[in-house]
Amino acid sequence: MTVVAVIGAQWGDESKGKIVDGLADRADLVVRFQGGSNAGHTVVNERGKFALHLLPVGVLDPRITSVIANGVVVDPEVVIEEIDELERRGIPVTNLKISDRAHVVLPYHKIQDQLQEQSRGEWKLGTTLRGIGPAYADKASRDGLRMCDIIDPENLHDRLSYVVGEKNRLFSSVYGAAPISFAQVLERTAVYARRLKPFVCDTVELLQDAVAAGKNVILEGAQATLLDIEFGTYPTVTSSAPSVGSACIGTGLPPKAIDRVVGVFKAYYSRVGNGPFPTELDNALGETIRKRGNEYGTTTGRPRRVGWFDAVLGRYAARLNGFDHFVINALDVLDEFETIRICVGYEHDTGRLDRLPADTNVLARCRPIYEDLPGWRRPTTAARRWEDLPREAQHYVDRIGQLIGCPPAIVTVGLHRKCTIVRTPLL
Numbered sequence: 001m002t003v004v005a006v007i008g009a010q011w012g013d014e015s016k017g018k019i020v021d022g023l024a025d026r027a028d029l030v031v032r033f034q035g036g037s038n039a040g041h042t043v044v045n046e047r048g049k050f051a052l053h054l055l056p057v058g059v060l061d062p063r064i065t066s067v068i069a070n071g072v073v074v075d076p077e078v079v080i081e082e083i084d085e086l087e088r089r090g091i092p093v094t095n096l097k098i099s100d101r102a103h104v105v106l107p108y109h110k111i112q113d114q115l116q117e118q119s120r121g122e123w124k125l126g127t128t129l130r131g132i133g134p135a136y137a138d139k140a141s142r143d144g145l146r147m148c149d150i151i152d153p154e155n156l157h158d159r160l161s162y163v164v165g166e167k168n169r170l171f172s173s174v175y176g177a178a179p180i181s182f183a184q185v186l187e188r189t190a191v192y193a194r195r196l197k198p199f200v201c202d203t204v205e206l207l208q209d210a211v212a213a214g215k216n217v218i219l220e221g222a223q224a225t226l227l228d229i230e231f232g233t234y235p236t237v238t239s240s241a242p243s244v245g246s247a248c249i250g251t252g253l254p255p256k257a258i259d260r261v262v263g264v265f266k267a268y269y270s271r272v273g274n275g276p277f278p279t280e281l282d283n284a285l286g287e288t289i290r291k292r293g294n295e296y297g298t299t300t301g302r303p304r305r306v307g308w309f310d311a312v313l314g315r316y317a318a319r320l321n322g323f324d325h326f327v328i329n330a331l332d333v334l335d336e337f338e339t340i341r342i343c344v345g346y347e348h349d350t351g352r353l354d355r356l357p358a359d360t361n362v363l364a365r366c367r368p369i370y371e372d373l374p375g376w377r378r379p380t381t382a383a384r385r386w387e388d389l390p391r392e393a394q395h396y397v398d399r400i401g402q403l404i405g406c407p408p409a410i411v412t413v414g415l416h417r418k419c420t421i422v423r424t425p426l427l
């Protein structure tokens with residue numbers, strides 16, 4: 001029995017979905033524990049290409065129990081669309097469980113996300129506009145509706161009428177926006193709730209029982225450590241905590257239930273949305289990485305900002321999450337380069353910095369100090385064993401391990417699931 005947490009180590013889009021899909025053969029349960037439909041997990045395997053936003057990657061294998069746990073904010077419309085799409089493609093979604101405690105993203109959250117972004121002006125965060133921030137804010141302010149509230153028609157009517165009244169006061173008096181219709185939101189939500197009711201259950205008990213019964217469980221992180229509301233580059237972060245602490249809060253499993261924590265990186269860094277990015281390559285080199293890595297958002301289609309591997313941030317993520325191992329995805333994207341740089345520290349007006357400062361204004365003024373490594377300048381996509389990789393590529397991965405303080409377990413060299421080199425089996 002093993003419980004493995006797969007955690008994003010950068011600013012998201014590290015291809016965690018591919019890693020979870022690769023491990024899923026040996027898993028009994030795959031669990032999403034935070035975030036919502038702002039996530040975009042792309043999987044390419046024998047059955048085709050799948051872009052999932054809310055359903056755990058385990059749904060691609062009906063043998064696996066897929067769990068949307070209490071820490072996730074659930075947009076019922078997106079869950080239903082994803083179930084329908086998979087069923088159209090011949091994958092029945094029968095083994096899905098949604099926590100009765102999970103908060104629900106409703107249409108007014110998406111409107112509020114948009115109004116707040118417009119109003120932020122220069123403080124705009126570049127959110128995915130999926131209503132994630134407002135849904136977590138309502139959860140914290142005790143105005144949220146959970147799955148157990150929406151599947152009970154009476155409760156839904158009473159709670160929703162209060163909340164919609166509050167939202168309309170906010171929309172009209174603060175933003176001068178049109179009110180939303182309570183009747184329409186109620187009707188839509190009631191339809192979604194009827195459809196999702198068979199999937200709703202007490203996932204806390206389900207997961208605790210699964211662990212007690214010795215099942216293999218993958219805790220599938222969404223977003224990533226640098227977008228963490230506690231530990232990320234605040235305020236340009238998401239509204240949940242994608243670091244490993246949430247794997248407990250968001251599921252009801254105790255910390256001691258987690259056997260292994262795996263950090264997922266790409267061979268370079270990328271970021272969507274605003275905020276400081278010390279190693280950003282806003283030049284032709286960056287454009288090459290963006291094109292080779294197909295760095296365009298799964299959820300929003302936005303071009304992602306890209307830059308060299310930042311070992312200061314990598315070490316921060318490794319220590320914060322206690323990574324036992326790390327994964328390097330998309331190593332092949334760097335195949336062409338003569339020299340590959342790793343940031344090993346920052347230069348700031350006040351001197352050298354070797355850690356992530358809390359103040360993002362300080363981070364924005366940090367200049368990277370680089371260590372240059374020789375590139376390998378040959379294709380790696382056909383490599384299937386560590387020994388198949390060019391010596392320079394092995395050295396690059398090992399150097400990252402030395403700098404961040406944990407060993408590599410998996411390297412991937414292409415989008416397809418088969419382009420995976422396993423150095424240490426994780427499950």
Ligand code: IMP
Nearest residue numbers: 012013038039126127128237238272273
């Ligand atoms: P929100 O999560 O939609 O509120 O967006 C807040 C910030 O997190 C924005 O900069 C988004 O671009 C970023 N973000 C949210 N989810 C993801 C993700 O799955 N991958 C990468 N960036 C994300």
